[in-house]
Amino acid sequence: MQAMYIYRIQKALAHFDHRISAQQAQIFQQNYQHYQQQIQLLPDVIATLNYCQARQFGLGIITNGPTAHQKAKIAQLGLHRWIKPSHIMISGAVGVAKPAPQIFQLTAAHLHLTPATTYYIGDSFANDIIGAKQAGWHTIWLNRRQHQIHNANAYADHIVPADHILTAVIKTL
Numbered sequence: 001m002q003a004m005y006i007y008r009i010q011k012a013l014a015h016f017d018h019r020i021s022a023q024q025a026q027i028f029q030q031n032y033q034h035y036q037q038q039i040q041l042l043p044d045v046i047a048t049l050n051y052c053q054a055r056q057f058g059l060g061i062i063t064n065g066p067t068a069h070q071k072a073k074i075a076q077l078g079l080h081r082w083i084k085p086s087h088i089m090i091s092g093a094v095g096v097a098k099p100a101p102q103i104f105q106l107t108a109a110h111l112h113l114t115p116a117t118t119y120y121i122g123d124s125f126a127n128d129i130i131g132a133k134q135a136g137w138h139t140i141w142l143n144r145r146q147h148q149i150h151n152a153n154a155y156a157d158h159i160v161p162a163d164h165i166l167t168a169v170i171k172t173l
Helices: 002-014 022-036 043-054 067-077 101-111 125-134 163-171
Strands: 061-063 088-090 119-122 138-142 158-160
Touching: 002 022, 022 067, 043 163, 061 067, 061 101, 067 088, 088 101, 101 125, 119 125, 125 138, 138 163, 158 163
Parallel strands: 061 088, 119 138, 138 158
Antiparallel strands: none
């Protein structure tokens, strides 16, 4: 596993013409694991989840990554407070990842969702918004970093520039 971590960070940084040693990659991984245990939801995200829960909106998660890693992040964030474990789809567990429409279709079938009345909120335009839209879902792009994407409105039904605006957008649906 350690060799995979070293390879992954070295390959990612090499893409940007930055080289690091195996020892530096190990230190990076140790820091990453340490800070993964520090992550927490922002207050505006908690407010949005509380709003949705109070109105009994069905909530779920579709996430890419190894199953154990994603489950640890979900637990660290305390997301089970709002989202049932059976409503969490992890690419590592199901064998298909975003942006493939199949993971959205699999989720829709598992949760008995009607795509035309289902909204997906995501912060990755390429993985979340395009994939959900190709599966026939409505989309809300949480564009915190103000990325400029040509023709974004063709895929995103709503573009939200900041967490504190998300609840207001959901109230309009």
